[in-house]
Amino acid sequence: MSAMSEQTSVAQPIRIAIVDDHPLVREGLAARIATQPDLRVCCEAADPDSALAMIRARRPDLAIVDVALKQGSGLDLVKALSGDGNGPKMLVVSAYDEELFAERMLRAGAHGYVNKQELHGSVLEAIRAVLAGEIYLSPGLAQRLASQAVSGRRSAQGLELLSDRELQIFELIGRGAGTRAIAAQLHLSVHTIESHREHIRAKLNLRNGTELLRRAVLWTLESRA
């Protein structure tokens, strides 16, 4: 909405950080934000690690974060930031419209979740809402989440059953990463990854690692990053 009554000129613009691994998306966001005189992009990052450092150093008012950052899933970034105490507001943008991620992100401390598909011009709306202290969700997504909550049905493909960690590992498997590589990337023991694999297999009713890999590859293709 255009209820900008307390527009205190451009003396103190609201500072926004953008975290996305696609330069094009960053530029698209920046272009939109540039249309608003009281908003300003203060810094950008392409991966969660540098993003965390950057945000802690620059202390923006709002951070726009992509779910699917190449290493370390963005979920960790949101968790870390929300654990920081008086951190920025966090608006998550995603290529997935999965209720799956929205729920997790909000639980992890995000203040809004917008799908890249749905935002014809609604990012700004989302930004305003989040800055005002509200929780913002893409319209379609909000509806699906609501109807899902009513019917109690949660079975997209059984993936809801996976915990955050498990889902993250599932995603990495889908990208073609082997157990060893995942362990290295996440700084975890190989045994831990294997343990997670096993739990994932159990929850998804998969017999062997081959079926798991297959499922993961298929899924990451369908809901592309």
Place this chain on the structure above:
Amino acid sequence: MSAMSEQTSVAQPIRIAIVDDHPLVREGLAARIATQPDLRVCCEAADPDSALAMIRARRPDLAIVDVALKQGSGLDLVKALSGDGNGPKMLVVSAYDEELFAERMLRAGAHGYVNKQELHGSVLEAIRAVLAGEIYLSPGLAQRLASQAVSGRRSAQGLELLSDRELQIFELIGRGAGTRAIAAQLHLSVHTIESHREHIRAKLNLRNGTELLRRAVLWTLESRA
């Protein structure tokens, strides 16, 4: 917006169509193109079907196409356009840096392939190159493709240098069958299958069985078109 008549220095601006299902990416591209006085975005589309109609109607000089369009994979779009005869140049942008996709796209008639990751500022470079009649590839991608061609064997996906047996087994792998299952189904020794796997890996320049499985799954998916 910034659709001002710029015909002062350039009588005939080059007209570009953008096809991507993410509005943000479209805007990012448009923002970059807007910095060039002789280039102009003439139309946009979010899905392959409307894109095809649009491009045939508007006849742009260049079409920038995302691989990962929701329905119909963008590959079909490129094929259709290149089958049209005197169609536009086609530059493919992708979230994947997979050699696989690049190769298929180029063979389908695309004139360039850029990864969304790599393009810090190089889309314009790519656009220029493609318009000039060259074939453009992301630097990293070009390098990998080249080294692949030098080291091992040249190959469209390399699949045509598989023997009949190997191709058959490759397909079964793609369907999710394990080595043991394949052996049983073909009434062969497990060792034989493993031997074939090894040969396939060698011919396709794949390091481990995981990559093989991944490649096989991808292929059996994309070959539905």
Place this chain on the structure above:
DNA sequence: TCACCGATGGTGGATTCCACCACGACACCT
């Protein structure tokens, strides 16, 4: 004939998988 390749199969060592277990942290219930 000879050299090569495709299909089949093997050996042995490295790697990975997998079932089962364990412990600490945290949440939720009553």
Place this chain on the structure above:
DNA sequence: AGGTGTCGTGGTGGAATCCACCATCGGTGA
């Protein structure tokens, strides 16, 4: 406070698989 559950992290040991060589046999082409 206790009890129960799940989550994340690790481990062990045996089974399965992978993988780099190697071998045989039959066909095909120089």
